[in-house]
Amino acid sequence: MSGAGAAPLGRQQACGLLIDGVTKSFEGRKLLDAVSMRIAPGESVALLGESGTGKSTLLNLIAGLEPVDAGRILIGDDDVCAMSARAAAELRGRRIGFVFQAFHLLPYLSAERNVAVPLLLSGAEPGQALAAARELLDQVGLSDRAAAMPRQLSGGEQQRVALARALVHRPALVLADEPTGNLDPATAAVVLRLISDRVRASGATLLMVTHSEQAAAIADRRWRLDAGGLHEA
Ligand SMILES: Nc1ncnc2c1ncn2[C@@H]1O[C@H](COP(=O)(O)OP(=O)(O)O)[C@@H](O)[C@H]1O
Ligand SMILES: [Mg+2]
Incomplete structure (x- = not known):
């Protein structure tokens, strides 16, 4: 993330993640039962596990998109579970980048506008937000596709746009x-x-759910979520 001048938000302090005794049930079925995990600031962790064990749910809980039934989740010093929905949304916009399996680009916005969305939502000036978006698209090798609409992009290009969007607010x-x-x-x-x-360049902490050995290889550590809970693999 070079070119600090282009991005309206400064580089952020790396933050650790603590999941402490988190429990979550859906329709009476306990999916996560007092699971715990600690990720150090700047560390990359791959989270493995069979389908349906609750990996996506755990990411949603960390992002404050779903409430926990019990436990706490600390992002740096902030307890996501003790916050109002509004404060959680503010934390998400400021400190979290989310990359989805299915890209989730907004179909009616160009690639550069999709990437600019997190900055616009946090109140950045539109010209600055677009400049930062173009810089990120350049870094993911898509500077010539900035004006393209999602449907005009290949799957790999769409995922690179989604990645740029997840990283643009640092x-x-x-x-x-x-x-x-x-x-x-x-x-x-x-x-x-x-x-x-x-x-690595931004010093961010990464938690990546994956089934792929190729993907897990970029992580410093591996954890697994199964019926016995969360444990280091
Ligand atoms: N909002 C919800 N309401 C009811 N059940 C849910 C909800 N979200 C997830 N589940 C259920 O929780 C289980 C785990 O889902 P998920 O976290 O997506 O698993 P994974 O990502 O490990 O495959 C699934 O059985 C799913 O149907
Ligand atoms: Mg999932």
């Missing part, structure tokens, strides 16, 4: 949910290298 914590799940191995390799390079 989040201290990057949450990625099977970010290469819809990509062929060669395109996945490009996207993984980008995630790894950008996260």
